[in-house]
Amino acid sequence: MATVANQVGAPAPTRQRSKGLSEKALARLMVSPSMILIALVAAWPVIYAIWLSLHQYSVRVAGLSRWVGVDNYWTSGLSNPDWRSALYHTLIFTVVSVSFEVVIGLGMALAMHRAFRGQGLLRTVVLVPWAVLTVVTAVMWRTMFVSPYGFVNTILGTHTVWLGQTPYALIIVILADVWKTSPFIALLLLAGLQVIPDDIYEAAKVDGATTWQQFVRITLPLLKPAILVALIFRTLDALRIFDLPYVLTQGTVGTSTLSTISQQTFATNRLYGEGSAQAILAFIIVMMVSFAYIRFIGGNIRGMTAE
Amino acid sequence: MRRGLGIAVLTAIALAVTACGSSGSSGSKTTGGSGSGGGGGSSSASVSGAKTLQASALDNPPKGTITYCTGKDTTGDAAYTVAQFNAKYGAQGYHANLVQFPASADQQRAQFIQRQQAKSSSCDVFSSDVIWTAEFSSQHWLYDLTPYVSANASKFIAAPLDTVHYGGKYWGIPQTSDAAFIYYKTGEAVPSTWQQVYSAAKNSGGIVYQGAPYEGLTCNFLELAFAAGGQVLSADGKKSAINSPQNLAALQLMVSGIKGGSAPQAVTTYMEPESDQAFDTGKYGYLRNWTYAYAVHNTTGALKGKIHAAPLPTFAGAGKASILGGHNSVISVYSQDPGLALKFADFFASPAMQKAAILKFSLAAIIPSVYKDPDVLKAVPYAPQLLQALDQAKARPVSPVYPQISQAIYTNVNNALAGRESPQAALKAADSQINSALSTF
């Protein structure tokens, strides 16, 4: 998707004028419904959340609220041990799951690329995890691990309470996410692999390069843009993880995340101000990470993709 | 693209500035909030400015139809009561409608709150869980029913009445109650103390209960803690009293039970269904669960006919306690016909309906006379134990921040049970979390 921005930026060839609206006026007219909708459905709620986050709404007295400035950000967020552990879990989840997904996805993509005869089957099969709802994914992994339904303890001969112990609960959340998302990354990277011309490999073979050298010198560099795109999207997605921990453990047992803790604060405890502050903190963190990515590797992608 | 994103954010900020003006007025609105809600506990808080319903309102209310909202009517009690009400009063022009919410308690609460926030009159009477009284009444969503309850107080078992009491007033009429039992298989020793339960369980496969981090664990823990003489809040309700030697003794018994093999490690993930399922396998000698489990295990399942129920035992060297469950009839301030709503709530608590509740639907009645009824004694052999359990029952802390207090308890107790925290550290953490919950605005 990042590259679409570059495609669009390509100068449009001059065209002859046509009747009706001028081209620019028509363009503005066609773009404006989307822009208005986005302002209404995305920007405005976030602004309202900022407003809420600067207040506290009484749970004791009906309709009472007070302005507290940025206090909520400190008391319910940065200085709150529960919020800090949610941040910690979110970061662990993001780093571990995204790393595994990219590595496994790359492995799967290479296998699919090489295994010519199994490719059609594989391409079909890897779409299954992607098509399964995230909530259903959670149900699957829960029933595999929880005794007496699950087989995991039976096979391992253990009596481990997987979803009741740290860090197992978080590990299962990560496993479920890796299962659901690695195949998607594999498809993304497979498409990247397929546009690498065969001639390059042939030439390398002629020069006597080993398979490993080919992989490191040719495949990885040429696949870099696709890997980076996958990395960015997965990271930003992982930082807002909500459904898997919510369904697997209700965000307890060391699986609370930035999203689950905020949802609990405003929806269960009805602390709108505090919950909104936690939501805005999550928003700021995601935005910071996305800026950091664009700062460090954005130029890289641009160079790679803009021909 | 860097430039694109930068501009996007600037645009968002620009939008923020323009939109604040319009959202401001609705956000900071303060209406009717003149209460002195600074307290936090049951006795010190007061709710002022609420509408009061006189006891005489039920005598000749305007003719019409009221709506009774309740969670999923899984027993059939709600439908039966509504049908009986219509049969008895229909001819006089009084009718009741039944609206069912989902089975989950959280969803029922969300449903009711949503209607009250919208000032909707679509629920006249609501079947409110005993732990919601403080929250609903402090938001001015309920009629003050003090005149009615004061006039009829002697009719009810004392403990359920405490659950409608908040800020010096009564906000509802008890409907049905609930308390936990220790269930055991034929042949197991009948325990008289919690310590005995744990030592007997060690030799009979173990005890299963609800140890997952959720409301049920708060009940499980408080049953032992209250029996040991512990408290959650100080007498004035303003401070946490969770970090006490009594509570520590209770928690240590539970923790050593898991460490010593009296309870399976898996109880730290059990809610009611999992504990029933585990008990049903026959591997465990004891089960702690609510009244409904008696019917479940004795009519279906592998242990049919081999299950006995005992009231919760004493804590050695201290007393006994159980935690009160159940529901109350509360009347919405947005009701168009509060008199008729009161008539319905009064009807629900009448001896005839209460007898039907326990006899036909295995629910715990809230008036004592029902438990001495010969029909009841014949059909519900555990009725005397149930009354005893209700008599010794205590209410959970009545506070508008109860959800946070309960979270503090169940998260930390679960941490201790699973061995992630020492019992001392768990109570210390719960203590500071409860205190911060109490200081919530």
Place this chain on the structure above:
Amino acid sequence: MEASAVSSAEAVPRARARTARKPKKDRTPWYMWVAVAAIVLFCLFPFYWLINMSLKAGSDLNGSAVFPHNPTLTNYSAIFKNPDFVASLRNSAIVAFITTALALVVGSFCAYALARLRLRGKFVILGIVLSITTFPQIAIAAPLFKLWSDIGIFDTYIGLIIPYLTFALPLAIFILVSFFREIPKDLEEAALVDGATRFQAFRKVVVPLAAPGLATAGILTFIAAWNEFLLAVTLTATTAARTVPAEISFFTGATEHQVPYGSIAAASVVISVPLILLVLLFQKRIVAGLTAGAVKG
């Protein structure tokens, strides 16, 4: 980028054909078959497990066996008799369909303008759209939870569709931009020469040609809306608007104190199978849509 009439839906099969032309000098080595088997097992086993669970009842359920001893369809008949589940299926279908339709109509205008028309600030617009895709949903859920309660559209279709546009619209715009750019300009220019206005050219020439792209965008948007959980669970409370993912997470049995894993598994299978079939049926199109823009340059 090729200027010929190659839609991106065909890009991947073409690339595959190129691979196919490679002379097969060595047969697929054994370890490749191991890798293939491992991938198939990894992807399919959990779903098989779910089907296995859904066919178990009674004591089978507690058995942890990887196949049902007494397979039964009772779980399936039970869930279709569950009015809450049936209602949630209807809610999901309505919400996802309306969201998709709105996103396609509004998004296609925007995408066409971005792909084809002269417009200042395209970068800014696309930057805004891009930044919306990274929004954590929680930042929208929190304020809307209060706002929807205040204005009375909590637990309604419209209360879900509005926030769903935050992800549906950018998704549709991105996919459509890449499809619109690949439609040959000649046909459009010919229409203009014939006296059509720009908008007529868009409506009569571009939209029909972009039908595969619209279908791709539609499928992906529909799946995203069907899958959404955080907003569904936060902004609904009853069968009035509760969608399938939220319903499954709250699935209770006949009483509050039962968790019927057999029925949950059956419900999960029922809602997954149509989606899997849809995805497999349109797999080339979906893969093209998912990877569009990511690898081409």
